[in-house]
Amino acid sequence: MTISQEDLLPGTRRALTHRIAVAQAEGRAPSLVAAVVRDGRAVWHGARSSVDGHGPDENTQYRIGSITKTFTAVLVMRLRDEGLLDLADPLDKHLPGSGAGESTIVQLLSHTAGLAAESPGPWWERTPGSLRPELAxxxxxxxxxxxxxxxFHYSNPGYTLLGALVEKLRGAPWEDVLRREVLEPLGLDRTSAQPPAPHAGGWAVHPWADVMLPEPVEDLGRMAPAGQLWSTTADLARFAAFLVRGDDRVLSAESLREMRTPAAPPEAADVAAGYAYCLGLEMRRMHGRVLVGHGGSLPGFLAGLTIGVEDDVAAVVLANCTSGPPVVAVAADLVRIVAEAEPRIPEPWRPMRAADTPALELAGQWYWGTYAFALRLLADGLLSLGPLSGNGRASRFRANGDGTWTGLEGYYAGELLKAVRRADGTVSHLDLGSFVFTRQPYDDKSSVPGGVDPEGWRGIG
Structure with missing residues (x-):
């Protein structure tokens, strides 16, 4: 991937360089590399190294740990989109005898299957995968x-099961399926299960002295779908762009939006930290922004991929140390720096197509009881319904082609909106999941549940 350094202003580039320089120095990382993506393209690459004259470039591989889980989740979503499974299926339906078969596929994806966080000892990240040849x-x-x-209970073995599911339904090793169905179509030529040169070595930095110890590099075997991959900032920048925009050769934008939607009930501490888990992706609220992506770590390596979807800015940070710089937080800072220094310029306003205007009669003010709502027609053909003031239930709705609309988010996600008409064809009210919206508060000309007092509105006598 060609990194364009001219797409960002000099002050922005210096701020990015300063942030990773501080991260590498204070985190005592042997090396740290980073990239920023904007509008689907890599626009900046930076590197800091403890070796004079040696700066790893965007094609140097680092181990990315649990970011591997996002790749595995993409493979599972492909199987779902092809109709080979349903996310609500119990694992036993497709992979009988696993020992965790009552768990559903979506529970495995979202870490709600109740499984242990780790496999039984010895420490799987620092021992050969040959010690764990079978799922048992x-x-x-x-x-x-x-x-x-x-x-929600994060589980590495859960993603081992998902990798085994991919192998069973595809009839090929997880690594081969990943390369054929994701890596090659997206042009991720420097992402692999084994590290061809050039690649960074993994190090442990002593917590109380400026000395280092090399970490062993193990093939994780069965655990590979949970954390095996090596990659580069260039490849992960391209992958981040895919996670926002989709690629019909791999996975649609709609399925990726589903992956970015929280699916796991957060723990109390997670709520306080602004953290939620989706389907193979983590969601965090930082700097007033909702960020999605994934972190990763294995002995000798730290990795973070973070996407600000609304800002259309993503960042990747990789380091070759067991503990050190908080790479996920650093990536979030890189997103913030670009988003605040160079705010996204919105697309020009354009009127909607003539074919979308028949719903114009529904636009305007509506009331749910005495609560005032506004219904708007958007240029993309969607309807937007939300309170006129304050916080409240709001959603966009997609047309179904039969005069009804389906909610896309929030309280009304999946709920049906329809216009109820009188005998003369005029709209009486809106029905939204049995809630009645009328043009006037408790409109006596509409069908209000419970009826309207015949004496109407009044003051105190």
């Missing part, structure tokens, strides 16, 4: 720590 070795005799579906 990964799950152990008691794979569950919580009731299925009750709480």
């Amino acid at each position: 070795d990964v799950l152990g005799e008691q794979p569950h720590r919580h009731p299925v579906g009750r709480r």
Whole structure:
């Protein structure tokens, strides 16, 4: 991927360089590389290294740990879109005898299957995968720590099961399926399960002295779908752009929006931290922005991929140390720096197509009881319904082609909106999941549940 350094202003580029320089110095990382994506293109690359005259470039591989899970989730969503499975299917339907088969596929994707966080000892990240040749070795005799579906509990073995599911339905190793269905179509030529040169070495930096120790590099075997991959800032920048825009050769933009939607009930601490888990992606609220992506770590490496979808800015940060700079927070800072220094210029306003104007009669003010709402027709053909003032239930709605609309988000996600007409064809009211919206508060000319007092509105006598 060609990195354009001219697309950002000099002051912005200096601020980005300063941020990663501070991260590398204060985090005591042997090296740190980063990239920023804007409008679907990589616009900046930076690197800092403890070795004079040696700055890793955008094609140097680092191990990315659990960012691998996002790649595995993409493969599962492809199977769903092809009709080979339903996310609500129990795993046993497709992979019988796993020992965790009552868990559904969506629960595995969202870490709500109740499975243990790690496989039974020894520490799987620092020992050969050959020690765990079968799924039973990964799950152990008691794979569950919580009731299925009750709480979010991050699970590496859960993504091992998803990788095994991919292998079963595709009839090929996870690595081969990933390369054929995701890496090659997206041009991610420097993302792989094994690290061809050039690649960084993984180091442990002593917490109380400026000395280092090399970390072992292990093939994770069965655990590979949870954390095996190596990649570069150039490849991950391209992958970040895909996660926003989609690519019909791999996964649609609509399915990726589904992946970016919270799916796991957060713990109390997660709510306080502004954290939620989606389908193979993490969501965080930082700097007043909603960010999606994933972090990753393995002995010797730290990785962070963060996307500000509304700002259309993404950042990747990779370091080769076991502990050190908070790479996810650094990536969020890079997104913030660009978004605040060079705010996104909105697309020009354009009127909607003539074909979308028949719903014009529905536009304007409506009342749910005494609450005032506004219904707007958007240029993309959607309807938007939300309160005129204050906070309240708001959603956009997609036309179904039969005079009804389906909610896309919030309280009304999946709910049906329809215009109820009188005998003469005029609109009496809107019905939204049994809620009645009228043109006037408790309009006595409309069908208001419970009726309207015949004496009408009045003051105190």
